[in-house]
Amino acid sequence: MTLEEQKILDDLTSPACFLDMTLSLVYANESAQMELPQLCVNGELARRINSNNVMKSAMVRRQSTNLLLDDVPLTYRLLSATPLGGGYLVTFSSSCQQDYPERLCEIAREPLSEILASLPLLSQHLQAGDGDTQLRRVNRACYQNLRSISLLSHFAQLGRGGFQEVPVDFGALLADLCQAFNSLANPDVPQLIFQVPKHPIIVACEPELLAVMIENLISNSLRYTRDGNTVTLSLIQLSGRVLLRVKDTGAGIRPEVLPHIFESYFSAGVYADDVPPGLGLGLTFVHLLATLMGGSVTVESEYGEGTCVAVALPLADCEEETEPPLNNFLADFMANRYSSLFVQLCAFCRLPEI
Structure with a gap:
């Protein structure tokens, strides 16, 4: 894990972790340690990822992927994994126990907004070449996560039977x-x-x-x-x-x-x-x-x-x-x-x- 990658995690106000290629926890920012201590010990995060075939397969292929955590006290947190450098950036939305999935969609955008806002600043401090490639991958992964959130939001809207007939x-x-x-x-x-x-x-x-x-x-x-x-x-x-x-x-x-x-x-x-x-x-x-x-x-x-x-x-x-x-x-x-x-x-x- 590089100093630039650690800075990305430390600058996020939402919980975030960095996993290596074996899915072992390398680093957890302060928010993750305070809000999600149960996921920062004893390989718990790797266990959850390995138990989900779709997510595990996507990460092996170095692709962005999501996992909905629906157990107490993690009720309705969205886990998003994004390939970054020699491992994976894992972010978590805020907890949502009411108004699911509308509230989940709203709070899941928070870490993505922070990451997208930080990319132009990071591009000024990274060398051209590999640095640019990594930023483009993160940018594309953020869009992929936005796609899942957007689709879930629209699906919830239709579930309520509501749209304007324009x-x-x-x-x-x-x-x-x-x-x-x-x-x-x-x-x-x-x-x-x-x-x-x-x-x-x-x-x-x-x-x-x-x-x-x-x-x-x-x-x-x-x-x-x-x-x-x-x-x-x-x-x-x-x-x-x-x-x-x-x-x-x-x-x-x-x-x-x-x-x-x-x-x-x-x-x-x-x-x-x-x-x-x-x-x-x-x-x-x-x-x-x-x-x-x-x-x-x-x-x-x-x-x-x-x-x-x-x-x-x-x-x-x-x-x-x-x-x-x-x-x-x-x-x-x-x-x-x-x-x-x-x-x-x-x-x-x-x-x-x-």
Whole structure:
């Protein structure tokens, strides 16, 4: 553990630890020693990580990952592990025993905000090369954690059945998102092929929720990928409905997994190289949002050949003379460093510079 890495932990007001590659505890900051003494002794932290197959596998692959601690007195603390130098930076959210998961999402952002705010300062004190590479990894890992928190927050919102029915041009939103992603995608990520009608396709929902729905469908197509994969999104207007189809030629879904894909926190455990596992809420969120809007979701997949997800949504009841509000989605996706595109698709696009 370097002095720079120790300084990162000491500067955090939230509990934080540093583990070596064997998951042995190397250092715990003052907050961790005071608030979580039971995790700072006798290899307890390593035991918890090793008991969770998804988390252990992600850390072996040097990927960012999360674990929800739900036992007393650690009730509803989110443990986040981020590769750093020759080990792992492990941070903990504040304790949350009420208003779960809304309160958990709020307090889980605290350590991430501190880390993200410190990165530009750290970049001034680290040498170019390896130092820059480490900072970029930490930055990407923070985005991955933000993705989990954001998705959990949106899922909680839908669990309460609440969203505003705002008229949104679904076709314009889809085209803007795909265009922005193609401009920002990593070089090894397939470009999205998209087809939308020229006339407005109006549905009633919050634009951000619709964007998160589309982004999760894209993420799944890219997450379960293979060489030569193509991802095609098309929007077709039917009688009183619009059909969004997201088709890929990726790895496909195993037959025994297919019946479980809409279950909360379910993950099939097959990912593209260097892509961390998700939270297991992506398709659950898509299904729940479509259902609340009065629509439906169907999935067809052939293992080893590809998958097609079809989302049918009702068109909004708008009078002919009523014009939908104009929204510059494309500018927000590309200019806002914490837009849903960067957060939800952080594993596949070039993140803003630190």
